[in-house]
Amino acid sequence: MRVPFLAGPHFYWYRFLLPCCLVISIWLMQPSVAMAMTLHASLVRADPAEGSLLQTPVTTLRLFFSEPVQPLGQTITVLDPMGQPVAHGALRIVTNQVELPVDARRPGSYLVNWQVMSQDSQPVSGQYIFSIKHAAGPWATMAAQDQTGGWYLVLQALAHLVHFVGYALAFGVLAFLWLVVDASAVPASDNVQQRLLRLAHIGILCLLLAEPLTLLTQALTLTNGQGLRLDSIGGLLATNFGWLLSLRLGAALLLWSIVGAIQQGAKRGIQVACGLGLVLALIDSIGSHAIGASLPWLSLLAHIGHLVAMGLWLGGCVV
Amino acid sequence: MRFLSTRVRFHYSWIIASVVFLSLLAAAGMRSTPGVLLVPLEHEFHWSPATVSLAVSINLVFYGLSGPFVAAIMERFGIRRVMVIALLLIAMAAGATIYMREPWQLDLLWGLLVGLATGAIASVLGTIVANRWFVKRRGLVIGLFSASNAAGQLVFLPLLASLAVSFGWRSAALVTAAAALVVVPLVAIFMRERPQDIGLTPYGSDHVESEAAAVAQNPFKTALQGLMLGLRTPDFWLLAGSFFICGATTNGLIGTHLIPASMDHGIAEVTAASMLALIGIFDLIGTTISGWLSDRIDNRWLLCWYYGLRGCSLLLLPYALSSSYLSLAVFIVFYGLDWVATVPPTARLATELFGARNAGVVYGWIFASHQLGAASAAFSAGLVRTWLGSYQVSFISAGLLCLCASGMVIRIGRRPRMGQQVVSDILVRSDAPVVDGIS
Numbered sequence: 018m019r020v021p022f023l024a025g026p027h028f029y030w031y032r033f034l035l036p037c038c039l040v041i042s043i044w045l046m047q048p049s050v051a052m053a054m055t056l057h058a059s060l061v062r063a064d065p066a067e068g069s070l071l072q073t074p075v076t077t078l079r080l081f082f083s084e085p086v087q088p089l090g091q092t093i094t095v096l097d098p099m100g101q102p103v104a105h106g107a108l109r110i111v112t113n114q115v116e117l118p119v120d121a122r123r124p125g126s127y128l129v130n131w132q133v134m135s136q137d138s139q140p141v142s143g144q145y146i147f148s149i150k151h152a153a154g155p156w157a158t159m160a161a162q163d164q165t166g167g168w169y170l171v172l173q174a175l176a177h178l179v180h181f182v183g184y185a186l187a188f189g190v191l192a193f194l195w196l197v198v199d200a201s202a203v204p205a206s207d208n209v210q211q212r213l214l215r216l217a218h219i220g221i222l223c224l225l226l227a228e229p230l231t232l233l234t235q236a237l238t239l240t241n242g243q244g245l246r247l248d249s250i251g252g253l254l255a256t257n258f259g260w261l262l263s264l265r266l267g268a269a270l271l272l273w274s275i276v277g278a279i280q281q282g283a284k285r286g287i288q289v290a291c292g293l294g295l296v297l298a299l300i301d302s303i304g305s306h307a308i309g310a311s312l313p314w315l316s317l318l319a320h321i322g323h324l325v326a327m328g329l330w331l332g333g334c335v336v
Numbered sequence: 337m338r339f340l341s342t343r344v345r346f347h348y349s350w351i352i353a354s355v356v357f358l359s360l361l362a363a364a365g366m367r368s369t370p371g372v373l374l375v376p377l378e379h380e381f382h383w384s385p386a387t388v389s390l391a392v393s394i395n396l397v398f399y400g401l402s403g404p405f406v407a408a409i410m411e412r413f414g415i416r417r418v419m420v421i422a423l424l425l426i427a428m429a430a431g432a433t434i435y436m437r438e439p440w441q442l443d444l445l446w447g448l449l450v451g452l453a454t455g456a457i458a459s460v461l462g463t464i465v466a467n468r469w470f471v472k473r474r475g476l477v478i479g480l481f482s483a484s485n486a487a488g489q490l491v492f493l494p495l496l497a498s499l500a501v502s503f504g505w506r507s508a509a510l511v512t513a514a515a516a517l518v519v520v521p522l523v524a525i526f527m528r529e530r531p532q533d534i535g536l537t538p539y540g541s542d543h544v545e546s547e548a549a550a551v552a553q554n555p556f557k558t559a560l561q562g563l564m565l566g567l568r569t570p571d572f573w574l575l576a577g578s579f580f581i582c583g584a585t586t587n588g589l590i591g592t593h594l595i596p597a598s599m600d601h602g603i604a605e606v607t608a609a610s611m612l613a614l615i616g617i618f619d620l621i622g623t624t625i626s627g628w629l630s631d632r633i634d635n636r637w638l639l640c641w642y643y644g645l646r647g648c649s650l651l652l653l654p655y656a657l658s659s660s661y662l663s664l665a666v667f668i669v670f671y672g673l674d675w676v677a678t679v680p681p682t683a684r685l686a687t688e689l690f691g692a693r694n695a696g697v698v699y700g701w702i703f704a705s706h707q708l709g710a711a712s713a714a715f716s717a718g719l720v721r722t723w724l725g726s727y728q729v730s731f732i733s734a735g736l737l738c739l740c741a742s743g744m745v746i747r748i749g750r751r752p753r754m755g756q757q758v759v760s761d762i763l764v765r766s767d768a769p770v771v772d773g774i775s
Contacts, residue, residue, distance in 0.1 A: 251724040254732075263732040267651055270739035274640060277746035281636075 189332010
């Protein structure tokens with residue numbers, strides 16, 4: 018769709034600049050496993066330590082993370098050389114330290130599986146072994162695993178991309194309708210408005226599709242590629258991640274209602290929808306790395322501003 | 337009767353409304369009786385909860401699915417006759433339960449017979465009566481009829497529960513039967529089919545309408561024709577789909593699972609039951625106000641707001657349950673106010689879209705989708721609770737579904753779908769869309 022004031026020679030510069038910006042954006046979005054790992058919680062230290070050989074029984078397992086964490090599903094499972102769980106008490110989490118009472122006295126190798134929720138609602142998991150007296154048992158030769166492989170990060174990036182495209186198409190287009198089309202001296206025809214609302218509908222569809230994709234990716238991340246497990250999905254939904262996911266879905270559905278109201282002639286609906294865009298930016302920021310910064314409110318504000326600017330810019334470009 | 341109607345200061349429509357209100361009130365109480373009987377029956381006959389629950393499920397299914405057929409039967413044989421037979425059937429079935437010994441007898445009496453009979457004295461009856469007898473205040477009357485549902489449970493449940501505790505479950509069953517018998521003479525004496533039967537016009541209408549004589553038509557064929565008419569219309573799908581979500585998020589989820597969910601969060605059973613009763617009180621207020629509003633405001637907007645607010649309150653519920661009582665109070669107020677508040681606007685929209693004559697049957701199917709939603713949610717929330725050990729996912733999903741319903745109802749078209757008459761009697765003025773903006 019051609020908007021009159023963008024029909025001049027400057028418009029053709031955009032045709033050149035836009036592909037350049039897209040190429041640079043895609044290059045910048047290439048996930049680096051090492052960089053991504055530092056953004057979420059990571060296991061800093063464990064007691065008993067990874068690969069350690071102890072001579073005395075262990076009564077408490079302690080994991081120290083790089084940032085405060087939340088429980089996720091069973092959080093920690095410790096299996097003895099016979100494959101039996103040895104935890105015998107309630108899990109205790111104090112900021113970035115997780116404690117679990119265990120009864121590890123049988124000689125052999127023990128497998129520790131852990132999964133926690135980062136501050137930015139990113140689930141992280143891993144496993145390692147320690148041994149009592151000597152290394153023996155089914156996992157004696159198992160290598161430690163921490164975090165996830167690159168494929169899952171690609172999937173996560175894809176889910177985020179779909180979400181951000183949806184944000185830009187839905188809210189960016191509506192903001193364009195409000196700030197440019199409605200404010201211009203030339204009255205917009207119904208046809209123009211209907212086309213823009215159709216774009217907004219595509220944006221809403223992207224917002225709705227992004228959430229199941231995110232859930233699927235995170236669930237696969239937790240199982241380390243061993244297929245989908247219902248308890249992993251259930252565990253994820255019961256955490257902060259599930260809450261933020263439901264809020265994002267709620268915002269998308271609410272936007273769908275508001276666009277329906279706009280189609281029925283509610284002019285103020287556009288402003289309300291733009292307000293909802295700010296709320297969704299806040300929700301996104303709560304689930305981002307900004308929440309773990311030293312000045313969270315400033316970081317949140319910066320993240321919101323960043324997201325809104327992206328939505329306005331990309332939405333305007335698409336129009 | 338004409339004499340009466342000229343001497344008294346109020347329109348005879350209000351007497352009809354009072355009789356129907358009382359009948360709906362009694363029927364709501366009768367429907368709530370199995371809840372009181374569940375545990376005593378398990379104790380006396382050593383039946384499992386699943387055995388007793390099967391009868392309740394049968395009851396819910398027949399209660400919901402009988403709606404469209406009951407509407408057609410009422411058009412064919414008359415409202416009064418159907419109401420009297422239904423009340424006698426309830427009295428007989430409830431009375432006979434005191435002699436039962438086997439689970440199949442419970443399924444037959446409380447499941448099939450009481451389910452069918454209470455389905456005849458339900459929301460569909462209220463819509464038909466309001467459409468026939470009221471032009472002005474139609475929404476308010478539908479609101480009052482809907483509110484009687486909550487009031488019936490509030491009045492009967494404590495009474496039946498105390499009777500069951502003091503004198504045994506048989507006394508509760510007998511009181512239910514007696515309540516049905518008390519309403520029978522009121523219906524037989526005061527109930528009339530249409531205003532023109534007593535030389536009146538509907539309340540708020542100045543037009544003397546031609547008498548609409550019922551035509552001998554197969555009620556089942558009429559009900560199925562109504563379904564076909566609806567299925568061809570996108571608005572029917574939007575209305576029935578949103579009402580499915582309404583049933584799922586009220587009777588199905590909160591009505592069935594709020595008490596166990598509260599107990600999961602350490603709230604005592606009595607406190608949880610009181611919360612449900614409080615929701616019922618706010619429902620009474622909300623539904624009556626909703627009926628009044630539905631006479632004045634575009635019903636699609638009302639529904640959009642109701643579902644939106646309900647969705648937000650359900651999204652809040654998991655956090656309200658694990659936080660302070662203040663959050664729970666906020667949930668109870670917001671959720672209670674629009675518990676059944678969706679009924680008057682939905683019934684009005686069905687009338688506006690399909691015409692007053694078709695509304696009974698078409699609304700019957702829409703109401704059936706409400707009950708199917710309730711049954712699905714009651715079952716699936718239990719399943720999710722077993723699987724995940726918490727109701728959080730169910731509550732959040734229900735909240736999201738409500739937001740989805742909010743988007744559905746705002747897309748319902750303004751053009752009434754009146755091309756085809758389902759109930760084949762004479763077209764009268766009350767078939768015309770009520771709201772001026774809809775044409």
